[in-house]
Amino acid sequence: MVSGDNLVFLKSFEKIFKKYEIVRNALILPGKISEYNKVHLAPLNEFRNALFHIFKSLENNKNIEYEHNAALVHYTRAQYDAFEIFINENVLYINTAFNDYDCETVNDIFCKYYDEILPKINELKYSLTVERTQRRKDTEKATELIFDKFEMVADFVSEIDEHKKLLPEETKKRKRKKSVFFLKGSLLALLTGIAVGLIGAICYVLFNK
């Protein structure tokens, strides 16, 4: 490579490097937030494509900038894919997060779940499909848009996780309350029965005299 071309290469490689750091974090971040920490193919494939363009730029000095821009687009797509996968997986997680618990209990301790989170998540599902078509036209813009949604979902997930911790204790409390209530009722019925029986016996004795 000619030294002048080295300069061109380094200049755009610096850009790619900055983008890569952001994208790499985007890939790691979902794993930190949610328990859904799997290796996903789509962003990795974009990494592969980006690397292909970086090496291609070393082959032809005239196309350095063109190839590096292509690599940038692939990294942006990787970022988009990482966010999209995170959202899709967590939409499912949010929807089924409280399936094991009583609706009333959930509503009592975390009413936001039914009032705000679930309606927003349903809206999000529809808007995601629209943004996916947008991605092809302007990847950068689509990634910015999806990042807002990613943040929103990430907030929801952390809120749900916090409240989920409270739920077993709350359920136990409710069960205890219910059993105390049942016991009290039974005792009251028993006492009432005894009392009625006693009064009846007394009345019988008195009237028979």
Add this chain to the structure above:
Amino acid sequence: MMNQISEFEKKFIERLDKLKGLYNEVNNVIILHEYITGEFYLPPIVNFRTFSDLMFFCFKKKDTQKLDIDFQNMEATLNEAGHGTLDSLLSKIIDEIDLITDRFEHEVLERITDNYSEVKLLIKKAKKYVELFINDKKKILNKSFIDSFNEFKEIPKFYDQLINKGHLLNSYQKERDTDKRFSLLNSNIHNLIIGAVSTILTFILINSFAEDILNHLINKNPVDTSPVELNFPIDTNSADTSDFVLLFDSKKDINTLKSRDTVLRLR
């Protein structure tokens, strides 16, 4: 704005440029794997991500002293990606090649590839490579991937030919079987004709030359001319000698008794 390139940056580009060849070959084997198996093979893609991490981390550090070690690690990652993919590809192909080639004869397979014998040897080598990859992965990873890939390049090509020309193999085999049957039939007919001809010839020969042969054999043995002592009672004066002569009526017998004296003496 950057106007000058540091020593690190210069070396970085140089070393990256050197890795270009290896990267291209690894990419080729991945594409080949996808093309032949129709599957997306994940491990080398994960290796590529690790490679990207190492590359950008090295660029971030800008440590000239550690540049060599970083690039050695990068090369090892690419090497691992390549070997892993090649191993997966070969292990999948070899089994299928064995299944197909077992059904056909060597000559039939040679009609698809001229160098089938070489490919057969290569497949044996590839089996050892796959075995070694399972038992001693480190030993394989220390080898150059490019060398291994170049060594076994013909196997995927052969497999591709087997798959694409597989429909021809059956007809080639049928043709060969028919040819074999015909040649067997031909040789049988040939043998039969030879047998018949030889029988007829022998018969004719014996018939026409038997007499001469016998004569020849007899002539070879000299006739005993010593006087014969007749033990049966013959009265030469009273007996009817014509009866006696009758014994020699046959020309043959007379010919054999060349000596006139003997006859006279008998008389």
